Amino acid sequence: MTEPTATQPVTVATYTDYPTAQRAVDYLSDNGFPVDRVSIVGTNVRLVENVLGRLTTGRAAAAGALSGGWFGLFVGLLLSIFTTGSSWWAVLVAAVLIGVVWGAIFGGVGHAMTRGQRDFTSVKSLEAAEYGISVPADLADEARAQLTRMTWNASQSS
Structure with missing residues (x-):
């Protein structure tokens, strides 16, 4: 050696x-x-997936609504910069509500299309032995x- x-x-x-x-x-x-x-x-790295719980269409829709709401807030804030007068808050609220609705639709429909192939949520991590x-x-x-x-x-x- x-x-x-x-x-x-x-x-x-x-x-x-x-x-x-x-x-x-x-x-x-x-x-x-x-x-x-x-x-x-x-x-000696291995992939560990910890299952957090069951994923239903309702939960997927709720997660989509939450994600869509955050995106709507972002878009609403951007649009409200260019809004004159006191109606900026209406633009913000409308953008959040639209984001929530579309997020819920995409989340629920996306999960339903999997037809039960992955009905659980999980978190993946890499772990090493040493x-x-x-x-x-x-x-x-x-x-x-x-x-x-x-x-x-x-x-x-x-």
């Missing part, structure tokens, strides 16, 4: 969760380490020393 060059990345520490790896990099930053040369590398802190080989000893101090200081304060 060949010796790494000064710029090749070397893993100096590994953690089981991302927030701990993030705290380690923050510790390095607080202690003057050149963190612009640090990487957090997740290994998070490694990588630095260029020429900085590895310094990073290891600082992270060892971090671990030692944490054990002393608890």
Whole structure:
């Protein structure tokens, strides 16, 4: 096996969760380490989809109405800039109501067209089994020393 060059990345520490790896990099930053040369590398990455609940046509229409309302508010605000007199609020309200109605229609019809192929809502995320802190080989000893101090200081304060 060949010796790494000064710029090749070397893993100096590994953690089981991302927030701990993030705290380690923050510790390095607080202690003057050149963190612009640090990487957090997740290994054994998997996709996790957490199911939040059942999705009905009514819920899809409600979500569409909410989304359409926000879009209508945006459009209404833009149009009200060019409205003279005191009728600007009527333009704003009309745009929001139109957005709500069309959003509900598109949300409900869009869900109904799937014919039950996906009747649930979910949130997807990527999770890694392990998070490694990588630095260029020429900085590895310094990073290891600082992270060892971090671990030692944490054990002393608890």
